[in-house]
Amino acid sequence: MRISLKWLRELVDFELSPEELAEALTLVGFEVEEIEDRRSWAEGVVLGRILAAEPHPNADKLRVCQVDLGSEQPATIVCGAANARAGLLVPVATPGTHLPAVNLTIAKAEKRGVLSEGMICSLAELGLERASEGIHEFPPDLDLKAHPLGSDARPLLGLDDVVLDLTSTANRADALSMVGIAREVAALTRNPLRLPPVQPLQAKPIPNFNLRIADAKACPAYSGVLIEGVKVGPSPDWLKHRLAAAGMRSINNVVDVTNLILLEWGQPLHAFDWDRLLQVMGKKKPTIEVRFAQAGETLKTLDGQTRTLHPESHLIVAGGQPVALAGVMGGEETEVSSATTSIFLEAALFDPVVTRRSARSQGLRTEASARYERGVNFATLDLARDRAVQLILELAGGSVVGLTTFDQRPPLERTLKLRLSRLIDVLGEEVRPEDVEEILPALGFQLSRCQAVAPEAPPLPATETAGVAGCVWQVSVPPYRLRDVEREIDLIEEFARLYGYDRFSETLPTEPQVGSLSTRETLTRQIREVMRGIGLTEVYHISLCPAEEDSSLVKIANPLSPEYSAVRKALLPGLVEAFRFNWDQGNGPLQAFEIGHVFAYAPPSSPEPYQEAEHLGGILGGDLNPNDWRHHSRPMDWFEAKGLLVSALERLGFTSEFRPDPPEAQSPLLHPGRQAGIWIEGSRIGLFGQLHPRLCQEKDLPEEVYGFEVDLDPLLASLEKRGLVQFSPFSPFPASDRDIAFFAPLELSVADIEKVIRQAAGPLLQSVQLFDEYRGQGVPPGQRSLAFRLVYRAPDRTLTDAEVEAAQNQVRAQLEKHFPVTLRS
Numbered sequence: 001m002r003i004s005l006k007w008l009r010e011l012v013d014f015e016l017s018p019e020e021l022a023e024a025l026t027l028v029g030f031e032v033e034e035i036e037d038r039r040s041w042a043e044g045v046v047l048g049r050i051l052a053a054e055p056h057p058n059a060d061k062l063r064v065c066q067v068d069l070g071s072e073q074p075a076t077i078v079c080g081a082a083n084a085r086a087g088l089l090v091p092v093a094t095p096g097t098h099l100p101a102v103n104l105t106i107a108k109a110e111k112r113g114v115l116s117e118g119m120i121c122s123l124a125e126l127g128l129e130r131a132s133e134g135i136h137e138f139p140p141d142l143d144l145k146a147h148p149l150g151s152d153a154r155p156l157l158g159l160d161d162v163v164l165d166l167t168s169t170a171n172r173a174d175a176l177s178m179v180g181i182a183r184e185v186a187a188l189t190r191n192p193l194r195l196p197p198v199q200p201l202q203a204k205p206i207p208n209f210n211l212r213i214a215d216a217k218a219c220p221a222y223s224g225v226l227i228e229g230v231k232v233g234p235s236p237d238w239l240k241h242r243l244a245a246a247g248m249r250s251i252n253n254v255v256d257v258t259n260l261i262l263l264e265w266g267q268p269l270h271a272f273d274w275d276r277l278l279q280v281m282g283k284k285k286p287t288i289e290v291r292f293a294q295a296g297e298t299l300k301t302l303d304g305q306t307r308t309l310h311p312e313s314h315l316i317v318a319g320g321q322p323v324a325l326a327g328v329m330g331g332e333e334t335e336v337s338s339a340t341t342s343i344f345l346e347a348a349l350f351d352p353v354v355t356r357r358s359a360r361s362q363g364l365r366t367e368a369s370a371r372y373e374r375g376v377n378f379a380t381l382d383l384a385r386d387r388a389v390q391l392i393l394e395l396a397g398g399s400v401v402g403l404t405t406f407d408q409r410p411p412l413e414r415t416l417k418l419r420l421s422r423l424i425d426v427l428g429e430e431v432r433p434e435d436v437e438e439i440l441p442a443l444g445f446q447l448s449r450c451q452a453v454a455p456e457a458p459p460l461p462a463t464e465t466a467g468v469a470g471c472v473w474q475v476s477v478p479p480y481r482l483r484d485v486e487r488e489i490d491l492i493e494e495f496a497r498l499y500g501y502d503r504f505s506e507t508l509p510t511e512p513q514v515g516s517l518s519t520r521e522t523l524t525r526q527i528r529e530v531m532r533g534i535g536l537t538e539v540y541h542i543s544l545c546p547a548e549e550d551s552s553l554v555k556i557a558n559p560l561s562p563e564y565s566a567v568r569k570a571l572l573p574g575l576v577e578a579f580r581f582n583w584d585q586g587n588g589p590l591q592a593f594e595i596g597h598v599f600a601y602a603p604p605s606s607p608e609p610y611q612e613a614e615h616l617g618g619i620l621g622g623d624l625n626p627n628d629w630r631h632h633s634r635p636m637d638w639f640e641a642k643g644l645l646v647s648a649l650e651r652l653g654f655t656s657e658f659r660p661d662p663p664e665a666q667s668p669l670l671h672p673g674r675q676a677g678i679w680i681e682g683s684r685i686g687l688f689g690q691l692h693p694r695l696c697q698e699k700d701l702p703e704e705v706y707g708f709e710v711d712l713d714p715l716l717a718s719l720e721k722r723g724l725v726q727f728s729p730f731s732p733f734p735a736s737d738r739d740i741a742f743f744a745p746l747e748l749s750v751a752d753i754e755k756v757i758r759q760a761a762g763p764l765l766q767s768v769q770l771f772d773e774y775r776g777q778g779v780p781p782g783q784r785s786l787a788f789r790l791v792y793r794a795p796d797r798t799l800t801d802a803e804v805e806a807a808q809n810q811v812r813a814q815l816e817k818h819f820p821v822t823l824r825s
Contacts, residue, residue, distance in 0.1 A: 047148075174266065204402050219406075343392075685714045
């Protein structure tokens with residue numbers, strides 16, 4: 001936002017220099033990026049009148065001008081402009097003047113034999129235009145009493161001004177206007193604010209006219225004023241100068257007024273040519289409609305581009321035909337031109353989100369859309385409209401025929417509680433009630449009288465402020481700050497801006513607390529360490545994924561793109577894609593794990609619509625050493641992959657079991673005959689298996705790739721319940737091992753057998769391990785031969801053969817009791 005200090009002084013008095021004002025605004029949150037001193041562009045340029053313009057005796061394209069600069073003798077100036085002629089009032093750069101726009105210092109110089117005593121300037125040479133066809137001509141009816149010949153020409157050129165180019169934060173929509181910045185300066189200087197005078201509009205409804213608003217949320221208020229008999233023409237100089245200082249070009253008096261109001265109040269307006277609107281409507285009853293675009297509609301905007309409209313494009317429609325992008329840009333077909341005699345002035349409020357989507361759908365960002373996207377002040381809509389009507393009638397003539405309005409604005413009131421004790425907690429105990437009652441009203445907030453209440457916390461230390469720390473104010477938020485001041489902490493921030501960040505308390509806490517990790521984070525880090533210990537690398541994936549045709553995925557209401565239109569329900573798909581990417585890049589098989597959140601629809605009995613969980617997933621496999629010079633390389637098999645996962649769980653202190661899952665619990669990403677559920681402490685926590693052959697074929701992956709995914713919450717709950725792991729000393733006494741072999745049915749799982757062996761052997765059993773499986777000759781049909789090695793050890797003595805045999809016999813008995821097995825040893 002470019003702020004003209006000349007214009008700003010009409011709204012509030014201040015004696016700060018431009019540099020001091022820039023620093024003050026920066027300290028309260030408005031960063032001033034540049035100070036543009038326009039006065040230096042024409043320092044030394046004065047007003048002159050050309051008395052005579054004769055051809056140069058030695059050059060066909062030059063003229064020798066006699067210019068009256070208010071002194072006794074006219075100055076002789078050689079000029080090459082085609083429009084130089086007697087009687088013109090012109091800007092003249094006198095000797096010694098430096099023109100920064102062309103980097104030229106004027107000096108007396110002889111030109112083709114004639115001494116020239118200055119230069120008659122064009123607007124390009126003064127930095128006001130990119131290119132000029134000739135010297136600048138001031139109006140012939142210029143008041144020479146107010147501006148005598150030889151006087152400073154900068155006020156006539158709008159160059160008696162300094163412009164601050166400042167940036168406001170996204171929450172301060174009110175700062176995108178001169179009035180908004182004037183409020184800040186008034187608060188800084190404690191000087192009164194002078195708002196532009198506005199005559200309230202009194203008008204009857206427009207006869208035989210319809211206004212339809214399709215979505216009151218997208219357009220909560222709309223107002224249109226019909227003015228007939230206007231004369232469109234150039235704007236007066238004061239208006240041109242204000243627009244130029246703001247970086248806008250003058251178009252005509254009507255359009256310039258709408259731009260002025262946008263700069264002054266931050267309220268975008270748009271003027272339609274009424275007769276052209278009627279032509280668009282045809283013979284239909286005059287109707288303006290605000291709605292979203294329909295399929296196949298197009299609009300040629302003011303920039304000359306014909307745009308294909310999208311469903312999110314918000315439109316102004318006349319007689320069923322789009323005539324403007326609401327809050328963004330008008331249409332070329334209904335623009336105001338020099339032939340316009342009647343205008344329809346639109347003043348409306350549009351929803352920030354709707355305007356942002358509408359502008360982005362067309363790749364547009366305008367001064368109007370920038371303000372609507374941040375949120376304009378709901379309370380000043382009528383005031384800005386009436387101010388615009390007043391200026392149009394003054395500058396273009398005409399009369400108001402009628403007014404149409406639609407208004408469903410929400411209540412523009414909000415009252416917040418502000419506690420002095422909270423202010424002290426945040427800013428320090430130097431804050432006094434008097435400071436609050438001075439600063440917040442200066443910012444436009446209304447405060448009730450301070451009310452004493454009982455303290456909500458232990459008494460403060462005995463300080464000057466402690467006696468009034470129970471003070472509480474009821475603060476009314478002004479309408480132009482409703483969008484960003486919503487809580488007590490917002491009021492504290494507003495107070496702090498003007499109170500001064502350099503005045504905060506520097507007292508450090510008396511008892512600094514040492515930071516620590518939560519139990520959950522500590523245990524999660526332990527799990528990460530174990531995963532890295534078995535050779536897996538941690539990876540991270542974004543939680544968003546394509547929705548595809550999976551109805552079980554939780555969809556996102558406003559996705560960034562189709563690739564990110566849902567949230568993931570499992571980690572394995574992302575890990576498979578990471579494996580494929582690394583494989584395609586020639587990086588070899590990826591051995592990785594991930595800890596992340598997954599999402600799903602909650603069951604009907606849940607009070608919440610969605611549920612979220614944290615999972616641990618991993619992928620491993622492939623040939624880990626394909627280029628082994630000894631040619632011993634081979635792909636990882638099922639038992640190696642399962643063994644790594646088992647070892648990780650054992651390091652965490654869990655004894656795991658792998659059980660077949662029913663079809664409804666199986667993952668479609670895994671081989672249906674080579675996947676199993678992972679069980680610990682009697683509960684299923686996840687699954688493990690080999691990737692489905694069809695998936696490997698589709699993604700061109702090796703067949704020997706394995707994945708697992710477990711719910712992290714049961715693991716963390718068990719680890720937390722167990723507490724610290726106690727060290728158990730190694731036994732110094734020798735172990736005794738025994739083997740046991742038997743025939744067992746094929747459907748009998750090794751996990752069930754191991755479970756019974758451990759229960760039967762008792763505390764003397766240190767480990768049990770399957771070391772042989774045989775199927776074939778000598779084995780009964782439908783069975784297999786299994787052989788286990790049992791290792792017994794006591795921590796305090798050497799076991800006797802009798803003790804070991806007793807435990808072994810108990811194992812034999814329990815196996816025969818629980819399973820249809822035939823012992824071989």
